[in-house]
Amino acid sequence: MTKPPKPQPTGLSRRSMLGAGATAAVAFPVLPALAAVKTPAAVIDGWTPKFFTAQQGAVVAALSDVILPKTSTPSATEALVHEYIDEALSVAEADEQLEFLGGLAWLEDHAIDRFGARLEALVPDQQSALLMEISDHHDHAGRLKTGAAFFVDLKQRVLFGYYTSKIGRTEALGKPAAVKRERLVGCTHGSGHHP
Template structure:
């Protein structure tokens, strides 16, 4: 999977020597459920590989914390889930932006994982200041796109969208003029990666053909009947 706009995160650990089976499920249905069971481990690895808290604006760091709290217990979002925060236009813009961060290639992208619904849920539970900062940044993307290309972001040509993302994702961009967009992109990237890799689709994309997941230590099994095994193998509870 190509993650063009997600510098600093990378994928979960992927060396063959670190592959551990999730567990032996009792049915194919259970096997599907298993793909959602190890979000805490994914979040820990994303935190280690992502932007350090010191490099983030305070509101981005707070929003990231809300996202991680949601993701640890994230339930599968249903198709057509009702949006609580986004307007239809804001939602379409978030879908377009998140899909540019994690595009569909030979594997599913952010849109298929309904990252937009995850972000909407996070914003619903976030403090008003963080919510408004995110929505303000989202609006800035439209304003900047309008200034540069004469069209809102989702109406701009693909190469124009890419050009604007290049501006806000550049680590060397310290322009006060672009500060709102740069901070917004940091927040969007954090929420997109967290939402994707803790979704059912995102977790399944980390599975190889023999039903194992790429981790650098054994995350254990969450089946109730296997909890004793997981505890003894991991040297105690999490």
Template sequence: MNRRSAIKGILAVAGLGYASVIGVKYFIGQSNKDRRKLKAQAALIAELTNVIIPPTTTPGAKEALVHEFIISYMEDCSSMKEYNNFTNGLTELQENCVSNYNKYFENCTAVQKNEIVKDLDSDSGSTGIISKISNKLQGRSFYDILKSLTIEGYCTSEMGATQHLVYQLIPGKYNAITQLSKNQKSWATK
């Protein structure tokens, strides 16, 4: 028997065994069966998005149903790390509201809601090398996820795209450099 072919066979079997264990962990470990609990917190997410994009002359995020977009994204598209950061952030937010104001976020006044969201924004604002490493290891923070999904969901919703941004159903020719008039709405997602 050739010793080289025996070693190759042993390594191939060991490699297949290791790859199958990793594959099972990847596909079964990432299942969505535990991800259906965000629908119960839809009212909280709707209020949070409404504080980030409040209604003015244009509809707010709550009217544009951005919370449904966020729930759908978090349950179906996000990584487990981001999903866990998001759900843990919602839980911590409610606990802070109860300990500070003796009521849930949905029942707080508009001033209290703005203070809470402002605190969340100030906590997640660092952009240094340490925070980039932390984001890579631990995933994005709760507020970063919420804010980016709120903006994305609002700009891609029908209300946000047609009433807040400039919407042209049939665009004209492409102009690379365009002058904006005073107080003109723009079309941008970032």
């Protein structure tokens, strides 16, 4: 079957005003990261997204690592979560694609509002602060609603992509890399005596 045309989100406000490499076309309420703003859209070495632009791909990858950073177990991008999200969206229904891109655009605008810089240029703490604003810690209404819906959508994709990856399976969940012969143990305690 043929791939549906890639939809474009509508109703973009400030993002459409940002030409490639443009940095300061809007008024910034706060400017803590201006130096970093000069960085053009980061790209991930060796990865050509199917669905995202290189810049969108870089943003999604960065946000994925804010949600599941490297700790004693690998990070989201080490498990190639960004590639899974791109792959899944590349074959999704048009409205699902649009919803994701719309949410991403909203967050990119919000980054400009809050930090006066493009999302991919923010340091992880700033990206984290942005996500905290829209995270599921709070109930959201009004202007943050779009962002909050995007957070949930992105987080579900990151978690699914991570734990169904080979790295997620082996290193985060401690399961063997390939299926092997297992023995069923079951309850060995007797009724009512479980630890």
